[in-house]
Amino acid sequence: MAAEPLRALSVYAERGGSPVLRGVTLEAPPGEVTVVLGPNGAGKTTLLQVLGGLHRPSRGRVLLGDLDVHALAARDRARLIAYVPAVLEAPGLGQRVEEFVAASRYPLHRGLGLGPEREDLEEAWRQLSRVEADRLAGRKLSALSSGEKQRALLAHALARGSRVLLVDEPTSFLDMRGKLLVYKLLREEARRGRVVVAVTHDMLLAGLYADQVVLLSEGRVVAQGTPTEVLSPELLEKVFHVRVELLRLGGRVVPLPVDTA
Numbered sequence: 577m578a579a580e581p582l583r584a585l586s587v588y589a590e591r592g593g594s595p596v597l598r599g600v601t602l603e604a605p606p607g608e609v610t611v612v613l614g615p616n617g618a619g620k621t622t623l624l625q626v627l628g629g630l631h632r633p634s635r636g637r638v639l640l641g642d643l644d645v646h647a648l649a650a651r652d653r654a655r656l657i658a659y660v661p662a663v664l665e666a667p668g669l670g671q672r673v674e675e676f677v678a679a680s681r682y683p684l685h686r687g688l689g690l691g692p693e694r695e696d697l698e699e700a701w702r703q704l705s706r707v708e709a710d711r712l713a714g715r716k717l718s719a720l721s722s723g724e725k726q727r728a729l730l731a732h733a734l735a736r737g738s739r740v741l742l743v744d745e746p747t748s749f750l751d752m753r754g755k756l757l758v759y760k761l762l763r764e765e766a767r768r769g770r771v772v773v774a775v776t777h778d779m780l781l782a783g784l785y786a787d788q789v790v791l792l793s794e795g796r797v798v799a800q801g802t803p804t805e806v807l808s809p810e811l812l813e814k815v816f817h818v819r820v821e822l823l824r825l826g827g828r829v830v831p832l833p834v835d836t837a
């Protein structure tokens with residue numbers, strides 16, 4: 577897998593005519609889990625969509641190596657980048673779980689509209705097993721709980737095996753084991769040479785699993801670096817308006833919110 581970073585260069589973006597991203601520059605290298613951390617409304621989802629080529633910036637560029645992500649044809653982009661939305665929405669809810677997961681592989685080798693091939697289904701089962709959701713095979717997506725849908729969504733993205741994996745709040749509906757499992761999988765994927773960017777407002781998970789943290793507030797990057805560099809109580813209190821204490825765990829810093837500031 578070519579080791580090329582995903583970069584945002586002075587990106588500005590709007591939603592409904594209002595500015596949301598105000599000059600974001602960041603680099604997500606392959607091999608690392610980059611966590612974009614910020615409070616509600618900071619612009620995290622918008623940034624992830626801009627990084628994935630799904631929302632066009634009003635200014636600035638997004639480059640994967642030297643490829644301009646927004647200049648790629650949709651299918652080429654889908655081969656390179658898997659994007660996991662925060663919530664699974666229609667269409668697709670009538671599908672069975674393994675068909676949905678297998679369908680993620682269609683951009684790799686053919687057009688949409690055909691049924692899955694055996695190798696696609698095998699990969700689907702493999703990824704469902706990694707997210708501890710094997711027992712969901714055969715069930716309709718529409719009949720799953722929120723956490724089960726979230727596991728299916730991640731398996732869907734993993735099944736593509738793309739160079740870039742972008743995940744939006746991948747653990748918001750998961751129990752604690754699920755949260756830890758998902759971030760461990762993201763780390764595994766990064767170590768295989770992928771670019772992994774996860775968006776979250778959960779400072780604890782950022783402390784436990786990020787290799788790099790991009791702290792986003794009101795559409796601007798206020799800090800970017802290792803968790804030790806970025807996750808300081810002062811900075812977190814300023815951005816999240818909660819009081820934070822740092823737990824030191826096996827060489828990592830884990831911020832614990834202890835009260836409102």
Ligand SMILES: Nc1ncnc2c1ncn2[C@@H]1O[C@H](COP(=O)(O)OP(=O)(O)OP(=O)(O)O)[C@@H](O)[C@H]1O
Binds near residue numbers: 592623
């Ligand atoms: N379709 C839209 N039309 C108008 N404004 C929007 C739209 N989508 C998002 N916004 C606004 O853009 C801003 C950034 O939203 P975004 O979803 O990127 O933030 P976020 O950091 O992901 O938030 P959260 O943690 O709550 O999911 C918010 O103020 C939001 O209200």
